[in-house]
Amino acid sequence: MQILIIGGGGREHALAWKLKQSPRVKKIYCAPGNGGIASVAECVPELAVDDAEGLARFAKEKQIDLTVVGPEAALLAGVVDAFEAEGLTIFGPNREAARVEGSKRYAKELMIKYGIPTGAFRAFSEAGEALAYVREQGAPIVIKADGLAAGKGVTVARTLEEAEEAVKRIMEDRAFGEAGAEIVVEEFLAGQEISLMAFVDGETVRPMVVAQDHKPVFDGDKGPNTGGMGAYSPVPQISDSIVERAVVEILQPMAKGMAVEGVRYRGVLYAGLMVTEEGPKVIEFNARFGDPETQVVLPRLADDLAPILWATAGGSLNEVALTWKDEAAVCIVMASGGYPGPYAKGAVITGLPADTEQGVVFHAGTELRKGNVVTAGGRVLGVTALGTSLQEARKSAYRLVDGVHFEDAHFRRDIGAKAETTDA
Incomplete structure (x- = not known):
């Protein structure tokens, strides 16, 4: 099997590292790759992650059997759609399905519709209306850019001043460009945050082991949010029963809900959760492997990753079981x-x-x-x-x-x- 991985970060290095261990995999390419990925795959630095046509052309030229999409930017650029139009096998949700990450408002509306536990929210396209609502609600409160912002578009505002600054930075200063044309203002949820990813093929859900990420840049969860400063797995302070509740009450209903909506979802569905006193609630959904969660989850996978990805992309995930190391x-x-x-x-x-x-x-x-x-x-x-x-x-x-x-x-x-x- 020849594999193409799209992306050039730590997540993609972890994917290449794990796939390199598979006896089924003969050759791995990574576009664009990086200095470390070059040790386990042939990098293709001239190809950008959002170059749908160029990536599809490369996959055809190299007779790639399976392409694996890493970053959300590629999903929302329609890379999966372009590959499927060419009859190429690719792991990852199409652009419509990836809206669950690309628009926080869209994801929230789906959660409300299908009874998935999450915090209360309001969406705004006018800064003045958003500021009035924030002042009415008070702090703590959460301000999010609706679109993609590389993990940096979320402010957990502890004071009203912080909240107002976040609204202005996103909507008036356009700190995240068009991703901030609309914002979502959410109820603050207290508890411990966990990341729960699952392979999803339509309504079939195969959960991975849980991990905990560390978003703020400084010790003690201080400072601005980042793409993630580290992760670990397992998360012993979170009980197995809570994780099972999250699978049954959150991941499975979301997969079924999208199927009801006519959205075909094949890939990784990642739920960022807050474990509150009432149980797990969704902070956000992502449409791909987490980064850096993948770097602690894949090393714990006891199985060959290649057939799992193949089954998910091909619609036979129901035939696959996952086993995990105790480490x-x-x-x-x-x-x-x-x-x-x-x-x-x-x-x-x-x-x-x-x-x-x-x-x-x-x-x-x-x-x-x-x-x-x-x-x-x-x-x-x-x-x-x-x-x-x-x-x-x-x-x-x-x-x-x-x-x-x-x-x-x-x-x-x-x-x-x-x-x-x-x-x-």
């Missing part, structure tokens, strides 16, 4: 100084360890330059380690991080700390 996994994101704001590129990275059964470094924003691996993004590396317990995996991950160096590197020191008191 824990922790991923620490090393970022460029200044991220999620402006940051420098081109710093040489040293001390990168060789992959072992206990640890692997997934490259998120790197490139090869004159024989060196250099920084090329905000999130640079996802240093991941496995262990018999979360405590062991966490120690191993930070030990690896302490050996890696690049100028102005930044990372959180508390990834996985929330689970320490419950980790066996």
Whole structure:
């Protein structure tokens, strides 16, 4: 089997790394790829993730058997639609189905329609109306750009001033361009946040193991939100019964609801959840593998990933069962100084360890330059380690991080700390 992975971040490196282990996979291409992915796949840097026609043409030329879409931008650019029009097998929802991530208002309306637990909300296209509503509701409150904003379009406002600033930044200053032409103002939900992903083929849902991401840039969940500063799995403080409730009350109804709407969903359905006193509620849905959650979930998958992706894309997911390792996994994101704001590129990275059964470094924003691996993004590396317990995996991950160096590197020191008191 020849595989094309679309994307160039840590998630795509994890996908390539896992697929490389499959005896069914003979060759992997990655477009555009990055400096680390080049060690497990042939990178195609001239192809952009939203170049639907170019990617489809490449897949036909190289006789690709299966294409796997990583980033949401490719899904909403219609890459899946272009491939299907050419009769090419591709893993990922089409553009219509991907609206569950591309428009927070659309997703919220579906949740309300099909009785899926989530916070109360209002959507606005006028800043003045939004500000009046925010002042009426008070803080804490959540302000979200309706469209894609690379994980940075959400403000959990603890004060009314923060909320007003967020509305103005998104709608008046256009900090996220057209993604902020409309905003969603949501009820603040208290609790612990978890990420629950599932392979979905129509109404067939195969959940993955749960993970917990760390969005804010600084320790103690301080500072602005990012694309994710680290993750771990399992999440022992969240009971199996809560996860099962989320599958039954959230993932399955959403898959069925979209089918009722005439929307064919094939790919990963990712639910970002808040575990409240009333039970799990949806913060947001994503239409693809999470990043950095994928970097801790895939290392725990005991099965060959290739046939799972093939079955999902081909409509036979009901024939597939998933098995998971008991090991824990922790991923620490090393970022460029200044991220999620402006940051420098081109710093040489040293001390990168060789992959072992206990640890692997997934490259998120790197490139090869004159024989060196250099920084090329905000999130640079996802240093991941496995262990018999979360405590062991966490120690191993930070030990690896302490050996890696690049100028102005930044990372959180508390990834996985929330689970320490419950980790066996």
